[in-house]
Amino acid sequence: MRNSLKSLRSLIVICLLCIPALSIALEEKDGVPMTLVATPQIALPGMSVKLSGTTVTAGDYVIVNLLVTPPPEKVVGGTTSKAPTPVNLTTKCDAHGAFSVDFIQTKTVGTYTVSAKSPVGTGTGSTTFQVQAISDISSLATSKFEELGQAFTEYADTLEESVNNLPASDERKQLLQSSAQITAQLTELNSQAATIRPHLKTMSEALDIPPEELASQPAAEFIKDLSAWTIEADQQIDRLKSLLPKQKAAQSICEMIHIAGEGMRMASNGLAFYGKGMSVVINLAIDKGIPLLLNQISSERCALWDASAKGLASATQKTAGMLSGIVGLLNDAATLYTDVLLNRYCGVYSGPIKATMSADFKHLGQSYWKYSTTVEGTFTLRFPKNTPGGGAVRMTGEVFGNATSYTFWEDIEKVMEVPAAGQLLARIPITPGPFPPLYKDSLGLGQLTNLLxxxxxxxxxxxxxxxxxxxxxxxxxxxExxxxxxxxxxxxxxxAFGLPVPAVKYIEFPVNGAHFILSRGMRNPAEITISGQGKQRAMxxxxQRTYEEPANKEFTIDWVVDLDATNPPKK
Structure with missing residues (x-):
């Protein structure tokens, strides 16, 4: 079987080298695909952690084996650590190959490693999770608030830069005022958020109680939410920094206006996430959170705890209150950019685009693999309205969309044989999707936010x-x-005859991305003639395009791309 698959690889490589960017072959992978995740990724001592995932099953082979290795346990009064004892777990997959099991032996603080083995073949999965004290989680959370605040401050600097490059107008004055207000309020926000750290530190360190008592309290759920927020905060910080709109040399006014507006929407959504974390801290600060727990474990509460609880509640509520003002300024500025300035300075062609690429691969004249991929999106080109006549007009824009559907058919036995005396137990084709048209952004999050x-x-x-x-x-x-x-x-x-367990072959069939589908289907550069008269013009x-391998016709690629962009865009 392995030799026949090697022949198949060689055949496909030879065929696909004829088309640049299609020079990739089927690939046999070791084992089978398997996912494994831990929830939550940061837990309190004594808190249950759910280990879940998906894998491949066949017949009676449905049991997943997991091995959890705790961190070394510190020896009291010594300088060495006690070697951890791994914990074996088993769980049964459902009919779809999904599995889950709860791990409850989380008394030791540190990083736990988890490995899992699929019921069939050599598929494996791995993950990690952490067990941390409340004081460590609260310290991590406050540092993430500070990092997010710094990322927003960097954005404010970029906002001011984009406004300064606008032509003089009443709107520019208004945006400069908004920019100054946003910068000042972000500075105040960061200063106020800094007052949270000492209060939260004092209160969390007071919770020196047995893990089993802590895990059963309402405060533990809020701490669980806070730990989940810190994990997501890292992703938010990376996104804000990597997608921060930047001014580029020779950037047209249309690019500048569009990117600045999208950046404001991204920052607005980022601040909403910041507020989500503040809400969790508020729940910890008021009576149903840490104060309730401290009152239960100590009838004679320390005055310092009372002061910290009040200080924490006040600091977080003030910080959360500042957010709405900054978000309002950002949303107003984004509206000014997209609804006023863009219409004033730029013409826009925009509308739906849909493309499907289909491929049919053959061996000795017989098809053994077919697939198609469909992408949908919005096609947009912008151009300055004040461009002098008589010459070429530079336009800039983007196609923003998502893959929506895939098809997949194979008859791999035409080029690969099941071993002699082998009985096929399962044939499992897997295709991505289908996906809804997420690019339509029904929640109004903006393009930059939806790039995740x-x-x-x-x-x-x-x-x-x-x-x-x-x-x-x-x-x-x-x-992409x-x-x-x-x-x-x-x-x-x-x-197969003589084997005690099933044998598994896992094969990946690569497909192409949106850039290849669109640029090859429309050609690059693509040519189009604008139609229509008067106020409504259209691209x-x-x-439609077909590419057939000319020598022996062992594969055929078809493209169909429908574009309907108008100026002005249809509502």
């Missing part, structure tokens, strides 16, 4: 418009569909 969605892509466009003729160039993606969604998968489970065209 795995199926979403963002491809910048540059174009030249001469009269009614436009040449459109697809630039390198800012964000995530790589783990660019493949179909096949799992073959069979029982409307259906691009």
């Amino acid at each position: 969605i795995p199926s979403v892509f963002y491809i910048p466009l540059e174009a030249q418009m001469e009269g009614d003729n436009v040449a459109i160039k697809f630039m390198e993606p800012v964000k 569909i995530e790589s783990y969604l660019l493949k179909n998968q096949l799992i073959l489970v069979y029982m 409307k065209k259906t691009y």
Whole structure:
């Protein structure tokens, strides 16, 4: 079987080298795909942690084996650590291969490592989680508030830079005033948030009680929420820094206005996440959180605890109250950019685009693998209204969308044989999706915020418009569909003579991303002629293309791309 698969790889490589960017082959992977996650990723001592995931099952082979290795246990009064004793767990998969089990032996503070083995084949999964004291979790959370505050401050500097580059106008004055207000309020926000740290530290360190008592209290649930927030905070900080809008040399006013507006929406959503963390701390600060717990464990409460509880409640409530004002300023500024300035300075062609690429691979004239991928999105090109006549007009924009559907068919036995005396137990094809049209942004989060969605892509466009003729160039993606969604998968489970357990073959069938589908389907550069007269003009065209390998016709690729962008955009 392995030799036949090697022959298949060679065959496909030879065929696909004919088309640049399709020179990838089927690949047999060791084991089977398996996921494993721990929830929560940061837990309190004595708190249960759920270990869950998905894998492949076949027949009676449905049991997942897990091994949890705790951190070394400190020896009291010594300088050495006691070697951890691994804990074995087993759990049964459901009909869809999903499994979960609770791990409750979490008394030792530190990092726990988890490994899992699938019921069939050699598939494995691994993950880690941490057990931390309340004082450590609260310290981590306050540091994340400070990091987020710094990231927002960096954004405010970029906002001021973009406003300064605008042409003189009443709106520019208004935006400069808003920028100054945002900067001042962020400075005050960061200063106020800093007062949270000492109060939360004092209160959390007071909770020196047995883990089993703590885990049964309402405060433990709030601490659990806070630990989950710190994990997500790292992602938010990375996103704010990596997607922070920057001014570029020779950036057109249309680019500047669009990117600045999107950046404001991203910052507004980031501040909403900041507020989510503050809400958790408020719950800890008031009577149903840490004060309630301290009152239960000590009838004669220390005055310092009372003072810290009141100080913590006051600091977090003031900080949370500041957020709405900053968010309001950001949203007003974003509206001014997108609804007023963009319309004043720029013309816009925008509308839906949908593309499907289909592939059919053959061996000796017979198909053994077919697939298709469909992407949908919004196509936008902007151009300055004050461009002098008589020359080419530079346009910039983007295609923002997501993969929506995949198809997959295979008859792999045409090029690969099941071993002699082998009985096929399961044939499991796996395709990504389907995914809804997430690019339509029904929640109003903005393009930059939605770039975190795995199926979403963002491809910048540059174009030249001469009269009614436009040449459109697809630039390198800012964000492509995530790589783990660019493949179909096949799992073959069979029982061969003499084997005590099933044998598994796991094969990945690679597919192409949005940039390849659009730039090859429309060509790069793509050409289009603007149609229509008067107030409503359109870039409307259906691009159809077929590529057939000319030597022996062992594969065929078809593209269909429908574009319908209008100026002004349809509501």
